[in-house]
Amino acid sequence: MPIDTVTIREPDYGPRERLYLRELVRGLLITSRHFFRNLFGERDLNSEVGERQGANLIATVSYPEERRAYPPGYRGMHRLVPREDGKPRCVACYMCATVCPAQCIYIEAGEYDQEGIEKYPTRFEIDELRCIVCGFCVEACPKDAIRMDTGTHSPAVLSRPLATFDKEALLKGPAVSHPTDAITYGKSRRGEPLKH
Amino acid sequence: MAEPNTATASPAPPPSTAAAPAGPSTSATTIAPAPEGFVNVVVDGKHAVVPQGVNLIEAARQVNVAIPYFCYHPKLSIAGQCRMCLVETSDARGRLVAGCQIRVKEGLQIFTKTDLVKDAQRASEEFHLVNHPVDCAICDQSGECKLQDYYVGYDAKPSRIATYKVNKPKRKIFGPLVVYDGERCILCTRCVRFMNEIAKEPQIAMVGRGDHSEIDTVPGGQLDSKYSGNTVDICPVGALLNRDFRFTSRVWYLENERTVCDACANGCNVGADVRADEVYRYLPKRNEEVNDVWLCDDGRVSYHRAMDGRVETARIGRGDAARFLSDEAAVQSTAEALKPLVGSSELAVLISKTLTTEEMLAAAVFARDVLGQKRIYSTGRPPGSGDDFLIRTDKNPNAPGLDLVAKALGLELIDADDPKNHAQHLVMFGAEMTGDLSARGQAMAQALKTLVVLGVQHTPITEAATHLLPLSTHLEQEGTFLNYYGRLQRFRQAIPQRFDSMPAWAWVTRLSKALGGQWLFESAAEAFGVLAAKSAPLGGKSLEALPDTGVVLEGLAPAEYPARAPRPAGTK
Numbered sequence: 206m207p208i209d210t211v212t213i214r215e216p217d218y219g220p221r222e223r224l225y226l227r228e229l230v231r232g233l234l235i236t237s238r239h240f241f242r243n244l245f246g247e248r249d250l251n252s253e254v255g256e257r258q259g260a261n262l263i264a265t266v267s268y269p270e271e272r273r274a275y276p277p278g279y280r281g282m283h284r285l286v287p288r289e290d291g292k293p294r295c296v297a298c299y300m301c302a303t304v305c306p307a308q309c310i311y312i313e314a315g316e317y318d319q320e321g322i323e324k325y326p327t328r329f330e331i332d333e334l335r336c337i338v339c340g341f342c343v344e345a346c347p348k349d350a351i352r353m354d355t356g357t358h359s360p361a362v363l364s365r366p367l368a369t370f371d372k373e374a375l376l377k378g379p380a381v382s383h384p385t386d387a388i389t390y391g392k393s394r395r396g397e398p399l400k401h
Numbered sequence: 402m403a404e405p406n407t408a409t410a411s412p413a414p415p416p417s418t419a420a421a422p423a424g425p426s427t428s429a430t431t432i433a434p435a436p437e438g439f440v441n442v443v444v445d446g447k448h449a450v451v452p453q454g455v456n457l458i459e460a461a462r463q464v465n466v467a468i469p470y471f472c473y474h475p476k477l478s479i480a481g482q483c484r485m486c487l488v489e490t491s492d493a494r495g496r497l498v499a500g501c502q503i504r505v506k507e508g509l510q511i512f513t514k515t516d517l518v519k520d521a522q523r524a525s526e527e528f529h530l531v532n533h534p535v536d537c538a539i540c541d542q543s544g545e546c547k548l549q550d551y552y553v554g555y556d557a558k559p560s561r562i563a564t565y566k567v568n569k570p571k572r573k574i575f576g577p578l579v580v581y582d583g584e585r586c587i588l589c590t591r592c593v594r595f596m597n598e599i600a601k602e603p604q605i606a607m608v609g610r611g612d613h614s615e616i617d618t619v620p621g622g623q624l625d626s627k628y629s630g631n632t633v634d635i636c637p638v639g640a641l642l643n644r645d646f647r648f649t650s651r652v653w654y655l656e657n658e659r660t661v662c663d664a665c666a667n668g669c670n671v672g673a674d675v676r677a678d679e680v681y682r683y684l685p686k687r688n689e690e691v692n693d694v695w696l697c698d699d700g701r702v703s704y705h706r707a708m709d710g711r712v713e714t715a716r717i718g719r720g721d722a723a724r725f726l727s728d729e730a731a732v733q734s735t736a737e738a739l740k741p742l743v744g745s746s747e748l749a750v751l752i753s754k755t756l757t758t759e760e761m762l763a764a765a766v767f768a769r770d771v772l773g774q775k776r777i778y779s780t781g782r783p784p785g786s787g788d789d790f791l792i793r794t795d796k797n798p799n800a801p802g803l804d805l806v807a808k809a810l811g812l813e814l815i816d817a818d819d820p821k822n823h824a825q826h827l828v829m830f831g832a833e834m835t836g837d838l839s840a841r842g843q844a845m846a847q848a849l850k851t852l853v854v855l856g857v858q859h860t861p862i863t864e865a866a867t868h869l870l871p872l873s874t875h876l877e878q879e880g881t882f883l884n885y886y887g888r889l890q891r892f893r894q895a896i897p898q899r900f901d902s903m904p905a906w907a908w909v910t911r912l913s914k915a916l917g918g919q920w921l922f923e924s925a926a927e928a929f930g931v932l933a934a935k936s937a938p939l940g941g942k943s944l945e946a947l948p949d950t951g952v953v954l955e956g957l958a959p960a961e962y963p964a965r966a967p968r969p970a971g972t973k
Contacts, residue, residue: 298538299651314648323572324539324648347538 239265280340280353283331285375288386293376294350297326301342301351309335310342329372333359349381435507443510457500457511458486468513469522469551471529471637472589473501476694477598482589483529485551487521488513497521519555526556532567532612533638534584542639544652548587567612575605576624578698579633579641583615586640592616592632599695600628616640627792630701634684645702646682650674658895659686659949661882662696663755663798663875664703667791667966668884669696670950673704673876673895680704680876680896688950691888693967697791707874710858712832713900716869719847728870728901728911735868736915738851742826743916744773748851749824751817753831754781754797756905757880758889759928759944761799761806763906763920764830766931769810771918772828776813779803782833789963793885797833798875801957802883809936825850830905831872832856832863855908871902878904879925881944886968887957889939891947 221227243265266273275281285293297314315327336359342351355378362368435441439450447464458468459475471483479501486500491510497517512518529548537543569583590607593616597603604624608617618624624632633643655674662669662683669692671683683704685696715731717724726734742748750768752761768774779800787794807814817834827846832854846852846865854866857874875882877898881891898904906922913920922928929944938954953969962968 296539297648299654300538303651303653316648322539 275356279356280338280343282333282355282357282359283336283342283351283353283370283375284355284378285329285372286350286352286378287376287380289380289382291380293326293329293372294348294381295326295329295346296322296348296350297324297329298347300345300347304341304345306339306341307335307337309333326372329375330369331375332369334365334368349383352378354378440505440507440509442505442508445511445513451505454504457488457490457498457503457505460505461488461500461511461513466511466513468500469547469555470501471547471551471587472591474591474594474635477591477594477635480590480594483525483587485522485525485529487525488518489515522551522555523558526551527558527561529587530556530560531562532569532584533587534566536585540582540585540639541642541647541652542585542636546639547637569615573617574623574644575618575641576626576629578630578644578701579624580644580647581616582640582642585638586616587638588614588616589637590616591635591637592641595628595632595635596624596626599631600626602626602628604629605632627697627699627788628695628790630698631685631695634696643682643701650676650681655681657684658893660876660892660895661798661890662700662703663706663882664697664700664796665785665787666793666795666797666800666885667692668798668882668888668890668951669700669791670890671696671700675896678896678899680707689967690950690969691884691886691890691967692791695791699792704876706858707876707896707899711900711902712856712859712863712869712871713902715871715901717867719852719865719867728903731868731870732908732911732915735853735870736912738868739772739828739853739912740916742772742851745826747824748772748774748826748828749778749817750774751778751780751827751829751831752803753829753833754779754800754803755831755833756799756803757875757878757925758799758802758806758883758932759880759922759925760830760878760905761803762810762928762932763909763922765806765810765812766920767909767913767918768828769812770920771913771916774812776815777807778815778817780817780829780831780833790965791967795885798884799882801885801887802881805883805936805938805957806932809932809939827851828853829862829866830855832858832860832866834860834862855905857902870908871900872908873898873902873904877902879944880904881929881947883954883957884951886953886959886962886966888951888953889942889947890951891944891949 285295288294297312299312299314302308302310302312309332311328311330311332312326313328314324316323317325338353340353343353359368435450438453440453442449442451442460444461444464444466447466449460449464451460451463456479458470458473461468468486468488470486472480473486481499481502484499487497488500489496489512490498490503491508495517500511526548530552533548537546537549540546543549566584569586571582571584573581573583575581588607593605593607596605603619604622604626605616605618607614609615630643633641652674654676656676657672658675660671660673662671670686670688672686673680674682674684683696683701685692685694687694714725715728717726717731717734750764750772752764752768756764765777768777781797781800783796784794785796786792804814827849829852846862849865849867851868852862852866853868853870854863855870855872856863856866857872863869875892876895879892879894881889883889904925906925906928910921910923912918926944933939933942938956940955942952958972961973
């Protein structure tokens with residue numbers, strides 16, 4: 206079978222392009238502009254990096270004192286979402302641990318004695334070093350109990366065990382409740398207390 | 402997948418399939434008459450020769466056509482509760498019949514894929530889900546649940562139920578091993594029929610009417626039968642759950658490894674659900690000549706022996722002088738302690754009836770040829786309660802095996818409790834104790850000058866041991882058990898050897914090497930080969946050739962089986 210071939214010819218550069226001088230000067234101008242702006246400009250450390258104006262348009266972001274905000278869909282550090290009463294929403298169903306391609310989630314399940322909800326995690330650990338930040342755990346969770354909306358990334362650590370975060374470390378951030386939660390708090394969906 | 406061990410029973414294939422017309426044939430006119438006791442049926446166009454009197458579900462199973470069902474169970478009476486098995490037959494096209502209740506007849510055509518049947522299956526599944534809480538996320542059954550499987554297979558439509566679901570008792574403790582969730586229950590009554598018909602202890606019943614119906618224990622009683630765990634196995638949904646297994650693992654992480662229960666002499670076939678080196682539960686495996694598809698509760702939790710309280714590392718010395726050693730160092734030290742005792746009448750070798758036959762053989766040849774003993778002593782677990790079904794009073798899995806080994810090697814076998822046992826130095830293969838020995842227990846063991854113990858779990862005896870070597874359970878090795886009925890059952894290694902443990906034949910090999918002996922076993926098969934060459938009942942069998950369901954050894958089968966015990970066809 207014949208193969209179609211396309212011959213690409215290099216563009217015909219004129220002497221001005223070949224000399225390269227104009228582009229060199231343009232590049233140096235940009236560098237110089239930033240240099241002088243950084244040298245004499247003032248900046249307001251309190252303003253968000255993305256919202257800087259005027260003299261604050263200094264190009265260098267002085268990380269870590271200054272940080273660029275992550276975009277809204279950014280998958281950051283995990284958190285275990287608390288219920289209104291501060292306990293984790295997690296029911297230890299192992300969906301996140303099952304779907305996790307890096308196998309970085311370890312769960313041990315226990316049983317509440319009295320509450321309308323039966324199962325909860327006695328241990329919930331994420332090894333952030335193994336985590337590949339794919340977000341599958343968030344998608345798999347049937348209870349909206351694990352989120353990656355902390356806006357931070359997993360911190361640098363000095364030894365590997367420190368990168369394994371346990372339930373207490375992960376349980377943070379604003380509490381979340383859903384209308385269907387009522388039944389898990391020992392009430393029927395009509396709002397009546399369960400008889401049993 | 403929902404219940405791999407219980408409900409997959411199918412009748413034996415026709416004895417003379419060659420006489421029956423071979424190959425699928427849709428035309429009824431070309432079908433030859435079925436052999437005596439069998440009938441011709443056509444399931445979805447596939448021809449099948451099935452035993453007379455089987456129902457449509459079993460007939461369809463013969464040609465790999467699945468008719469879905471919840472309440473039907475091959476070992477129980479027919480209830481017709483769930484209406485999931487509705488199919489059409491050639492007797493009345495356009496009408497539905499229950500596949501579990503209707504029996505086959507000559508020339509019957511069964512249709513399981515017509516629009517009418519599919520609609521009925523979808524409707525049944527939808528009705529079962531009307532009040533089902535769909536709390537699969539926290540339900541232990543999910544992954545092996547018929548409601549889940551059939552929803553995907555026969556319904557797969559979003560819920561149309563806009564009203565509230567009925568609330569029923571949740572987490573009701575039925576008994577020591579069983580917990581009940583009324584909302585998940587589909588009222589198939591399999592559990593009730595099992596307790597009535599198989600366990601013959603009617604401890605649970607269906608109470609209430611309409612959507613108030615639920616399963617409950619009889620007033621003032623609880624589900625404490627020795628067979629209560631089977632109700633969990635046959636429950637098609639997550640209504641009855643095993644309290645021992647509850648919340649410990651999701652089922653899709655587990656691998657089912659065929660093995661044999663070692664809780665008593667019955668030798669029930671079980672599947673150990675394992676992940677890595679941990680066993681999470683036992684489920685019965687079908688063996689109609691040993692345990693049918695059932696398992697007793699004691700057996701069901703007996704896997705804990707391999708999990709809890711294990712002797713983890715070799716130890717030399719007792720009390721404050723105890724030192725933990727590597728296995729090489731422990732073998733050297735043990736061999737040095739045993740060297741002056743070779744041939745001594747002060748030395749006794751005790752072999753537990755809980756070991757595998759191969760371990761017993763290794764221990765016995767070690768006692769005879771390396772330690773120069775003429776007799777061996779038997780130990781084991783003390784006898785317990787039994788019945789006429791699956792539970793034997795002898796709680797050791799391999800007592801006949803020790804007899805077989807002693808006979809084959811020409812050794813005198815004496816109960817360790819025997820007053821003739823005046824030994825000052827003991828070598829114990831297995832740390833179990835019977836009778837008087839267990840009563841005297843630790844005090845007597847502490848008085849011994851040398852006590853070499855190969856033990857699985859910590860007991861008073863292992864505490865008193867001067868030389869303690871960790872022993873593997875039968876789950877961690879290949880081997881055989883000879884059960885109460887003279888059936889030699891082979892099992893394979895289910896989990897890796899835990900901690901520093903090794904099978905007794907591996908310890909014997911190392912000790913034997915250190916003492917200059919000749920017995921060096923590389924594998925259980927090698928030990929079995931040594932025994933098979935010397936033992937008449939084994940008759941030159943090999944471990945690899947033994948079938949999964951075991952063989953009854955010649956001359957060892959009992960004259961009569963207990964009243965309700967499963968047995969080979971044609972025996973009393």
